[in-house]
Amino acid sequence: MILASLKSAIQKTFANKRLILIFYLTNLILGLIVILPLRAIIDEFVGYRLMGAKLADRLDMDFLFELLLHKDSFLDVMRGLILFVPAVYWLFLLFLSGGALAIFAHNEKYSSPIFWGNCGRFFGRFIRLAIWSLPLLAVFFALPLLAKALQRLFFGSDPYQYITYWGRWLQLGLGFVSFLLFGMVLDYARIHTVLTDERNMRTSLWRGFRFAFENFKRTFGFAALLFVIGGSILAIYNPVANLLAAPAVVIVALLFFTQQFYMILRMGLRLTLYAGQIHLYKTGTSN
C-alpha cells in the first residue's frame, strides 16, 4: 500500500511540475527577502577588499567575527527577518497547500484558476485549523520530554553522562517523530477538508487525527519513508556541495545550481507527500 501510494504520488507530482515551480519559487523568493539585504551589507563591507576574494575560497572566521562585531546592521537585519520570514513562509505554505491538495484530490491537471481558486478557498479554513491544532502541537512537542522522564525514572536525577548523551539522541529521534506526527495529523485534516469541503475545522482535525492513528502503520510508514528519502538526498547533496569549493566563477555557479536543484527536489518531495497521503486517505476511507 505504501509503495503503491508512493508510485501514484510520484506520477501525480510529475504530472504537475508547475506546482513544484510555484512551491520552489515561494521558497526562493522568501529566502531572497532575507538574503538580499544581508548580501548588500556584506558587499559594502568586503566588496572592494581582498577579504572578498578570500571568501571565494572559504569562509574566514576573522571576517565572520569582524562582520558581526563591526557591522551592527548585519545582526539587526538578521534579527528582524530570521523569525518573521519563516513565519510568513509557513503561512504561504498553508495557503498554497489548499491549491495543491485540491488538484491532487480531484485528479486534476494544474490550471491557474483551479489552483489559485482553491488556495484562496481553503486558506481561511486552514488558518483556523492551524489555530485549533496548537494544543496538539504542544502535546507532540512534549514528546521528547518523555526521554528525559524515562531517564529520570530509570537512572535518577544524576545519571552518568553516557546516559544523558544517548538520552539526547533519543530526544532527537522523538523530536523528529513529533514533527512527523504533527505534520501527518495536520495534512490529513487538510485532506479531509479538501475532499469533503468540511467547514468545521475541529471536525477536520479530529478526522485527520483519527485517520492518521487508525491507519498508523501506513500513514506513519509513508511519512517516515519520505523522511528517509529526504535524508538520503541530503546525504548525497552534502559531499557534492563540499566538492564545489574552488574559487572559480563556474564552480560557484555550479554550487548555486546544485543548491537550488536540491531545493527543487525538496519541493517535489513535499508535493509527493501530499499526493501520497491523499492516495492513502482515499483508499483508507473507501474500505
Add this chain to the structure above:
Amino acid sequence: MIGVQGFRALLVIVLLTLFYQPALSQNIPVLFDPPLSPRMANYNIDVRLEADTRKLFGKQVLIWHNQSSDVITELQFHLYLNAFRNSESTFMKESGGQLRGHYIEKGGWGFSEVKKIAVVYDKDLLHRLRDVHPSEAPELLAQAVEVTEQMQFIQPDDSNVHDQTVFRIPLPRPLPPGEFIALHIDFLAQLPTPPFARTGAKEEYFMIGQWFPKVGVYIDGKWNTHQFHANSEFFADFGVYNVWITVPEKNIVGATGVEVSVTKNGDGTATHFYHAEDVHDFAWTTSPEFVEFKGQTHDTKIRVLMQPDHAQQGRRHVEAAILSIEYFQHFYGDYPFPNLTVVDPRRGAMGSAGMEYPTLITAGTVYGMPERLRLPELVIIHEFGHNYWYHLLASNEFEESWLDEGINTFSEIEIMNDLYGPAGDMIDLLGVKLNTQQFHRARYISGYDRDPTIRRAWEYYSTGSYATNSYSKPGLILITLKNYLGEQAMGEIMRTYFVRWRFKHPKSQDFFDIVNEVAGQDMSWFIEPAFYSNAHIDYTIAASSTREVKSPRGFDFMMNSDEDTTAGGDADSKSSTEAEFESTVTVRRLGDFKMPVEIEVVFANGDTIREHWDGQELWKKYRYRKPARLVYAAVDPDNKILLDINFTNNSKTVKKQRLGVNKLSARLLFWMQFLMEQPEVLNFYSLFRDVL
C-alpha cells in the same frame, strides 16, 4: 645561664629530638637540594574530610620566614572559602552569585573558620617543627602564645565589613628580618556544592583548592593580601608542604606534590601523605570513582584521574598532557617537578574545571566530545601552562593578571597552532574551522576599548573586560610583538624571562625590561599604549585609484598650446603603445595606537612594492607611475599586527570582488531556504547542548 623559659624550650627540643623528629623526617623525601625557591611559607597540614557534610577538619603548622628587611609586627592571612559564606561577601556581590555560569545550590554555601591560632618564635624549635605532624604539635608547643582573640578580619580592597576572606594577627612581639615564626592553626572548613569558583564538592567528588588559612605575601614593605574577588585569582609565597589527607578508604586521591605513603587507619579511612617542595599552593581532589591513566615524558610522570563516563578520553588527556610538557620545556625551559596530575571534573561539577595548581590541574570534558573539537586539549595546554606562568613565575594575579593569563594565552595560541594548525586548531568540525588565535581576536575585538590592559583584576569594567584584558588582548599583544621583533628575539625574551624570574615574584616592568634588553631598543612606544591604555590599532586603505596618464593639455612653459602643435598627437599615439598609469594609495590610521606598518601595492603586470610607514601621521598618500594599472593595496598584508581591530578594511582592490560575496550569499541563501523548509533539523542543537 639558662632561665626557666630557656630550660622549658630545651626540654621541648630534647623531647622532639627523641620522639618525633627522626621518625617523620626519615619518611619525607628530599626533592630538590639545594632548594629551588626561597621557601618563605612552609606548611604541615593534617586534614580530615567528612564527606557527608563536606567538612574539612584541619590542623596546620605554618613556618614563615621573614625574608624582608623589615621588622614584622603582624601577619595577614587569606580565608578564601569565606567568599562562599553568604551572599554578602565581596566575591558574591561582585559576581552576582555566579561564576562562568555556575551557581552555588540552595544550602550549598562554604566557609572557613579558624578555631585556634598559637604562635611560636623559638628558632631551634622551629627547625624541628618542620617535620612534625601537626596533630602532635600542640603538646610540643608548650611555650606557644595563643593569639586567637587578636584575630581581626580586614578588608584592604573595599569597605565591605561582611567580607571575611582576609584576617590579620598582631604578633605578640615583632619578628626581626631573617627570623622564623611558627603558627599552629586549627581550622574547620566547609566546601560549597556544587563546586563553585574552582573548589567544592558534588556527591562523591571533591576538588579542594583555596582551602586552608594561607599567609599573604609581604612584599615592597607591606602586606599584599587582597580579598577574594570574582575577577581574580591568587598570589602566594613559595614553600614546602607536608600534607596528611584522611579520606574514606575507598577513595582515590590526587594532590599537589608526590604521594609519600598511604596508611589505612582501620576505621574505614586512609591517610594519604603528600610532600611538595618549592610550590606556593596545595590543592587536592578525591573520589572513589576516578579511573586512573598514566603516562610519562622525560622525567615527568603523568597521572590522569578521569570520571568513569569520560574514561574513553583518558588516553586523549594523557597525550595532551605529554604534548604540553614537551612544548613548554622546548620553548621556555625545564619543568622541574617529577609529576603532573590532571583531574577530570565530575558531571555537574564544571565549576571546578579548567583550573591550575602546582603539579595539579583540572581539565574539563563531556561524554561524546568529538576528537576535532579540541577543547580538552586546549584546556590542558592552558592549565599546564600555568605551571610556568604563575607557579614557577609567581606573579600577582590580583594586580597584574595578564602576567600569567596573558603570557599563557600567548603560549596556548602558539602551541595549538603548532600542534593542530594552521586551520582549525581549536575547532575543525562540520566544515567550521576556528583557530585559538581567532577565538581570542574575536574576544578582543568585542571589547578592546573598555579598559587598559593592566589594572587590578576586580577593577575592570566587567568580567568580559577582565577576560579580554587578562587573556586575549595580552596574548595578541605578544604575538604582535613577536611578529615585530622576530621569532628568535621573542623566544629569547620568553626564555630570559623564565630563567631570570622563576621562583620569584615578577612584575610587569620586569618583563618589559627584558623586552627592551633583548630588542636592544626602548620599546616603550609599543609597551605604553599596548599595556597601559585602551588605545587600539586600525589601519585601513582609505582610497585607491588608478588612471591612464594622458599627455598634458593646455599651455606649456613656452606658451605653446597642445592644440596648435602636432606634439599632442604624437604623445597620444605613444601612449597607446606604451601606456602609463598613475595610481594613488591612501593609507589611514583610524586608531590612536601608532605602530610601524608595511603596505603592499600590487600592479597588473605583477610588480609588487612594499612600503614601510611609521604610522605616526593620521594618513599617508603614495603615488606611482607605472606601465600597469593598480590591482590592490594592502596595509599590514601579512596580518602581523593582531591588535588591528579590523583586518577586512586593511586592503582595497580596484575591481569589485563579486565572486566571494556571491559565493557567501549563495550559501546563506541555501541555508535560509533549507531551514525554512526543514526546521526540524534544529533538533540537532540538543545534541551539542553540553558542549556549548
